[in-house]
Amino acid sequence: MRLILKRSVLGIAKRSRLVTDVAAYIMRHSSTQTNMKDTYGYFRERFTNNGKDKDANESIREDLVRQFERIDQEVPIASTPTDGLFLAEMLLNMEADGDIVECGCYAGGSSAKLSLLAKLLNRKLIVFDSFEGLPVVEQYYLRDQHCRRSNDWVTDWSEGRYAARLDEVQSNIEQYGEFSVCSLVKGWFNETLTRGNLPEQVSFVFADVDLANSARDCFVAIWPLVSNRGIYVTHDTAYIKVLQELYNPKLWKEQFKSMPPILFGAGYGLCNDSPHIGYLVKGESLSSEYLKSLTIDK
Numbered sequence: 001m002r003l004i005l006k007r008s009v010l011g012i013a014k015r016s017r018l019v020t021d022v023a024a025y026i027m028r029h030s031s032t033q034t035n036m037k038d039t040y041g042y043f044r045e046r047f048t049n050n051g052k053d054k055d056a057n058e059s060i061r062e063d064l065v066r067q068f069e070r071i072d073q074e075v076p077i078a079s080t081p082t083d084g085l086f087l088a089e090m091l092l093n094m095e096a097d098g099d100i101v102e103c104g105c106y107a108g109g110s111s112a113k114l115s116l117l118a119k120l121l122n123r124k125l126i127v128f129d130s131f132e133g134l135p136v137v138e139q140y141y142l143r144d145q146h147c148r149r150s151n152d153w154v155t156d157w158s159e160g161r162y163a164a165r166l167d168e169v170q171s172n173i174e175q176y177g178e179f180s181v182c183s184l185v186k187g188w189f190n191e192t193l194t195r196g197n198l199p200e201q202v203s204f205v206f207a208d209v210d211l212a213n214s215a216r217d218c219f220v221a222i223w224p225l226v227s228n229r230g231i232y233v234t235h236d237t238a239y240i241k242v243l244q245e246l247y248n249p250k251l252w253k254e255q256f257k258s259m260p261p262i263l264f265g266a267g268y269g270l271c272n273d274s275p276h277i278g279y280l281v282k283g284e285s286l287s288s289e290y291l292k293s294l295t296i297d298k
């Protein structure tokens with residue numbers, strides 16, 4: 001019953017500021033009321049408490065969470081509140097050199113969150129997108145299956161989906177994030193993800209691009225630039241064709257000339273609200289302590 005109520009309130013939340021505030025309150029307190037581990041409220045509390053005795057302490061984290069919640073309420077966004085927390089926890093514990101890259105920003109909600117973190121960590125954020133939505137999609141890539149959901153859940157990847165103009169994205173980041181650390185690069189990934197546009201070293205990537213061929217273009221261009229202990233997060237690992245592209249044996253053997261690293265998360269690993277997130281951490285002999293530090297539930 002509580003779940004149904006929560007969903008209904010969240011559904012109409014966009015229409016009214018009052019309802020939005022109520023929805024945010026319910027989201028925040030859902031873990032303490034239901035004592036469920038797999039909820040936003042639970043992860044929110046853990047995320048904040050993880051700041052104890054850290055440079056990014058509890059009050060910095062609480063402040064970040066509030067700004068994230070404002071973004072979730074005010075900016076159209078295609079990633080979940082728990083996704084935002086997982087990205088933040090990884091970034092706050094990351095020990096890698098280089099700037100942050102985002103591929104696929106839609107209206108800039110995820111970019112605004114990343115920009116707040118980039119500012120805190122004194123790094124640049126470079127955002128790549130067509131700013132025209134998805135490209136024309138080849139027949140093979142038009143449909144993908146979700147690792148976790150039933151066949152009733154189908155992808156809807158039509159040309160122009162998730163379109164948001166560059167000036168709209170910029171204005172959202174200016175209003176809700178930290179635009180001073182950002183640059184936006186407009187165009188199709190297979191044309192814009194060049195050495196000239198990318199930073200020399202990349203510490204963290206958030207790729208959220210839906211289509212398996214777009215996911216492959218991003219990965220092939222950026223993975224070689226990811227520094228030791230750096231993190232490549234994709235929001236598309238719940239899709240089977242995306243996984244097949246990222247774990248294509250030929251790619252690893254002939255181009256990267258290495259073994260693919262473990263994929264964490266991906267469809268089942270992090271929590272029910274973040275089934276799309278999967279991430280790879282670069283480097284050999286990474287300690288389990290470092291890998292564990294990147295997760296919220298320590």
Ligand SMILES: C[S@@+](CC[C@H](N)C(=O)[O-])C[C@H]1O[C@@H](n2cnc3c(N)ncnc32)[C@H](O)[C@@H]1O
Nearest residue numbers: 077078079104106110130133162188189208214
């Ligand atoms: C699901 S949306 C991103 C959602 C965003 N990260 C968020 O949390 O709100 C996917 C984005 O990928 C972009 N995209 C997908 N394929 C692309 C390509 N080949 N070149 C440029 N942009 C692409 C689309 O324009 C769209 O903005």
